[in-house]
Amino acid sequence: MPPSLQSLVRMGYQCTFGVLQAGQYGVAQTRRRANILAAAPGEKLPMFPEPLHVFAPRACQLSVVVDDKTFVSNIVRLNSSLFRTITMSDLAEIRNGASALKISYNGEPQSWFQRQIRGSQYQPILRDHICKDMSALIAAPMRYVPLAPGSDWRNLPNIEVRLSDGTTTRKLRYTHHQKKNGRSSTGVLRGICSCAEGIPCDPADRQFNTLIPWCLPHTGNRHNHWAGLYGSLEWAGFFSTTVTNPEPMGKQGRVLHLEQHRVVSVHECARSQGFPDTYRLFENIFDKHRQVGNAVPPPLAKAIGLELKLCHLAKLREDAAGNIKQEKMDTTGREQEG
Ligand SMILES: [Zn+2]
Missing domain, CATH: 3.90.120.10 (DNA Methylase, subunit A, domain 2)
Structure with missing residues (x-):
């Protein structure tokens, strides 16, 4: 349990925790962030908003380097x-x-x-x-x-x-032998610092x-x-x-x-x-x-905000219904007394 969540729970809040992908709420960006929703005792705990957009991870990008030029596949996604x-x-x-x-x-x-x-x-x-x-x-x-x-x-x-x-x-300038990968296909050196040879860096190589x-x-x-x-x-x-x-x-x-x-x-x-x-x-x-x-992202904030609003409205309705019920009970009680 994340520490902030633990503190909230200890303080008596109702909590829920989830990871939301902003891309599912209408932004052209992949952004996954942990979100905590909390409600004070007696309040309604909001739900996480339903995703509004399909957001599938990107298909792989194929590219190949030949003679220092990058060629990209022409896959149409x-x-x-x-x-x-x-x-x-x-x-x-x-x-x-x-x-x-x-x-x-x-x-x-x-x-x-x-x-x-x-x-x-x-x-x-x-x-x-x-x-x-x-x-x-x-x-x-x-x-x-x-x-x-x-x-x-x-x-x-x-x-x-x-x-x-x-x-x-x-x-x-490539001045040192590179122990790890050796020489290039044309036989030239590939290291640029003495550490490439497995010995400590020499500041003069910079x-x-x-x-x-x-x-x-x-x-x-x-x-x-x-x-x-x-x-x-x-x-x-x-x-x-x-x-x-x-x-x-x-x-x-x-x-x-x-x-x-x-x-x-x-x-x-x-x-x-x-x-x-x-x-x-x-x-x-x-x-x-x-x-x-x-x-x-504002579209994600909006989606969460609408859920909070739903909770607030539902609570108001419940409170109102509770008051009416209470009034009825009070009235019935008085009638019986009378
Ligand atoms: Zn070095």
């Missing part, structure tokens, strides 16, 4: 690209670091979802379609990771590129200003090759759980837009959570991302 298209296609294209708090939509709503999320009284102003500004070196790999589902930092070319700040990246961040292959063998870092959202189906701080090298993985060289915008995250476009967020971009990422 039932919900292929549906969610991405219906939730996002009316949002204008923006760049890394875009900071204009109000811009125009990319035309009229193109789906039922877009009409709903804009709201009937919507202003033709798109708010908070803003994007965290990544430094030149962090931003560069976002431009070189292929725009293909499933690609990530492992698809980066090992090249020198000129950065927006005028500097140039270096090639990653490389800076490389397009492929040195730290990723350095510890990749211990971390599932850092799969998903610098990865674009696989939003052919639905969004992965919305994060509070999109970072290309963050452990939560895929946060790059699938078609634009940037991390997801605040507004895109808000839509993936089901926030109406008219909803106002405040303070700086980090605060806004955190407000959105930490939120219970």
Whole structure:
């Protein structure tokens, strides 16, 4: 029993506990969260809301890497690209670091979802379609990771590129034998630090200003090759759980837009959570991302709220019925006395 649940029970509350999938309540996102419903003694304990939408786990995505290029199978799935298209296609294209708090939509709503999320009284102003500004070196790999589902930092070319700040990246040099995987098929070294040979790290082996961040292959063998870092959202189906701080090298993985060289915008995250476009967020971009990422998706909150309302109404009805019964008993009692 979770500690918070235990405390509630000890305090005399009636409790129930369940894991809800937000995707079943009308958001294009997979988000499973533990939920506790509790009611004070004498009140009615609410039920968990019935799922409103079918939300099946995504089918597997097949892709294969040949000569450093990613090829994706052309399997057509039932919900292929549906969610991405219906939730996002009316949002204008923006760049890394875009900071204009109000811009125009990319035309009229193109789906039922877009009409709903804009709201009937919507202003033709798109708010908070803003994007965290990544430094030149962090931003560069976002431009070189292929725009293909499933690609990530492992698809980066090992090249020198000129950065927006005028500097140039270096090639990653493979200087050590890699004990674990040996040499590549063409016989070249694959280690970038003395630890690849099974001896302690040598700080002198560290490389800076490389397009492929040195730290990723350095510890990749211990971390599932850092799969998903610098990865674009696989939003052919639905969004992965919305994060509070999109970072290309963050452990939560895929946060790059699938078609634009940037991390997801605040507004895109808000839509993936089901926030109406008219909803106002405040303070700086980090605060806004955190407000959105930490939120219970509004459609799920609504479904739970309706259950609470049902309980409240049922309790009022029961109380009213109880009063009438009591009055009748009182009246009968008085008649018998009389
Ligand atoms: Zn090392």
